[in-house]
């Protein structure tokens with residue numbers, strides 16, 4: 001039995017303000033699941049209204065439709081059953097309610113008698129074949145909706161509720177290439193409705209390797225037709241919709257990716273911790289463990305969404321000082337800070353152009369690599385042989401916790417895979433002994449670099465964005481100052497008052513970069529990078545979002561995560577397992593992610609992507625599940 005109704009009450013329809021009046025789509029409920037039906041059809045079936053009306057019950061003007069490709073000589077009950085099974089397992093949008101109406105398209109085939117028994121059991125009211133009627137425009141098999149008056153066929157978008165608050169807006173592509181905000185909502189407190197199209201409509205090809213990949217975009221990238229909010233309410237209100245998408249975004253769209261929404265960023269991509277720092281917007285929920293660990297920042301939305309939603313495949317984030325790596329680690333996904341400069345950041349909000357990078361968070365290493373080749377093109381070097389030297393830093397010698405055991409066991413497996421034995425890289429001592437340290441009068445890397453990051457980001461972001469935002473806002477609001485979250489406020493203020501100069505910071509960054517790339521991790525003609533450096537990314541340590549934290553300070557200091565930032569090299573996060581902790585919230589044992597970071601020479605991103613896919617193929621890493629636990633307990 002299926003139930004279908006056009007909802008008026010439970011589902012609110014908000015009109016999209018564009019022309020004075022325009023259709024903004026509608027919603028349907030099929031077997032208890034909500035769908036968005038776009039305003040514009042994709043094809044039309046030549047069947048007569050009289051035929052189509054037999055598929056509807058009184059009052060319905062649109063009914064669910066399943067299109068099936070015949071492509072075989074005889075079409076029998078078992079063919080139909082296997083197609084339905086394939087649709088049900090391969091697509092979260094299709095459900096058996098769409099079998100209310102079936103259209104068998106393609107070469108006419110002999111339809112066996114047993115099909116009618118199946119149709120009865122599916123509750124199919126109308127079964128049409130190509131010999132009777134054809135589509136005006138060829139469309140792929142899958143679930144659709146059809147108007148019983150016009151025969152117009154509409155794509156089916158399943159609506160999901162953003163219960164973890166990872167998105168800022170659901171978006172939907174218009175035929176002219178602009179995007180509009182989703183005009184429907186579902187039940188769920190402060191939960192946006194995000195619409196995803198059937199996976200059955202898309203087949204990856206050489207020119208569209210990302211066909212149908214559901215993509216969420218951190219809200220610092222321009223997406224044509226939508227506003228760019230950058231995590232600040234005043235900024236969102238002040239500026240109009242963008243008239244074009246950032247080239248980085250457009251590349252993914254051109255390769256077939258489907259943008260399903262803009263995703264949360266901490267304010268102006270500065271680091272913020274849940275909950276007190278997030279004044280303008282609530283921080284997304286990290287679904288791992290007890291669900292109350294900080295999702296980290298600043299690509300918080302992409303990180304939280306990838307951890308929580310099987311219906312989201314890929315998040316586009318940015319990493320200036322850890323903004324992809326940290327959310328990827330704690331939300332349990334892959335994440336890459338690429339080599340600096342691999343792709344243009346035109347039409348993307350700046351933090352520090354000297355440090356800003358664009359990368360992904362996702363669960364599947366294969367998709368990660370495919371998306372990287374789309375985004376970075378020839379700027380990443382492809383090699384298939386791996387470095388012969390493997391270094392670690394910050395690893396425990398022996399495991400004192402289960403999470404440390406996961407880390408050390410991964411290292412052992414990686415040594416076996418690469419056929420090498422790892423050794424500890426003591427770059428601090430190497431620096432202390434170097435002529436560069438003496439020349440710079442900086443005995444430790446902390447002496448050289450502790451103030452470099454805050455200087456670069458605060459001075460560059462204020463000059464490139466803060467000053468004009470404050471003056472534009474004042475001009476529009478009678479001289480008033482816009483609200484700023486505590487973190488960007490502290491940073492911009494420090495940048496404007498501290499005497500440390502941008503030039504000093506650039507000089508120090510350059511000294512480190514040249515030393516690191518010439519003296520520590522070298523290029524190699526065969527393996528791109530002569531070595532890999534691993535460090536622990538996260539070790540299943542809870543970072544509760546319900547604790548009161550101290551007021552923000554500038555992000556000064558030196559740590560292993562700074563290497564990639566200043567040396568411009570790739571630093572990529574692999575989710576390798578999980579570890580237990582006793583939650584102070586659930587009073588129960590829970591599991592949080594264990595991740596390792598992998599660093600190589602500049603431009604060797606392609607080699608690390610290759611390693612990630614080969615480790616996945618070899619079963620050394622496993623695609624994490626979404627939700628509280630990533631894996632069954634023992635790997």
Ligand SMILES: *[C@@H]1O[C@H](CO)[C@@H](O)[C@H](O)[C@H]1NC(C)=O
Pocket residue numbers: 072073074075076077078079
């Ligand atoms: C149903 O059709 C398929 C494909 O044409 C064929 O391989 C299969 O043997 C048929 N099954 C039955 C029970 O007729």
Ligand SMILES: *[C@@H]1O[C@H](CO)[C@@H](O)[C@H](O)[C@H]1NC(C)=O
Pocket residue numbers: 106107108130131132133134
């Ligand atoms: C629909 O197209 C098929 C070819 O794909 C053709 O054989 C069939 O006759 C067409 N049906 C109608 C009703 O024109």
Ligand SMILES: *[C@@H]1O[C@H](CO)[C@@H](O)[C@H](O)[C@H]1NC(C)=O
Pocket residue numbers: 176177178224225243244245
């Ligand atoms: C989007 O709409 C604008 C006008 O609002 C138009 O100039 C532009 O060509 C449209 N398409 C894209 C892809 O930006």
Ligand SMILES: *[C@@H]1O[C@H](CO)[C@@H](O)[C@H](O)[C@H]1NC(C)=O
Pocket residue numbers: 243244
């Ligand atoms: C798009 O916006 C930019 C700046 O916001 C402006 O310079 C450009 O002229 C606009 N393009 C169109 C086609 O409106």
Ligand SMILES: *[C@@H]1O[C@H](CO)[C@@H](O)[C@H](O)[C@H]1NC(C)=O
Pocket residue numbers: 341342343344375376377378379
């Ligand atoms: C490669 O990098 C250069 C320098 O950053 C950039 O100008 C170019 O657009 C990049 N190419 C691609 C395909 O992204």
Ligand SMILES: *[C@@H]1O[C@H](CO)[C@@H](O)[C@H](O)[C@H]1NC(C)=O
Pocket residue numbers: 397398
């Ligand atoms: C680690 O284990 C090895 C062998 O089991 C032992 O020799 C070593 O002392 C241990 N190291 C630490 C820091 O406990």
Ligand SMILES: *[C@@H]1O[C@H](CO)[C@@H](O)[C@H](O)[C@H]1NC(C)=O
Pocket residue numbers: 440441442447448449450451452455500501504505508
């Ligand atoms: C640059 O390094 C020098 C030491 O050589 C240090 O005194 C200074 O504070 C550093 N400045 C910045 C901005 O990193």
Ligand SMILES: *[C@@H]1O[C@H](CO)[C@@H](O)[C@H](O)[C@H]1NC(C)=O
Pocket residue numbers: 497498499500554556
């Ligand atoms: C700049 O800020 C640093 C870090 O807060 C502080 O130690 C230093 O004294 C300040 N320098 C000046 C000249 O304001």
Ligand SMILES: *[C@@H]1O[C@H](CO)[C@@H](O)[C@H](O)[C@H]1NC(C)=O
Pocket residue numbers: 580581582589
């Ligand atoms: C959780 O608490 C139990 C009971 O105190 C203890 O046995 C167990 O080792 C703890 N687990 C972790 C991961 O700390």
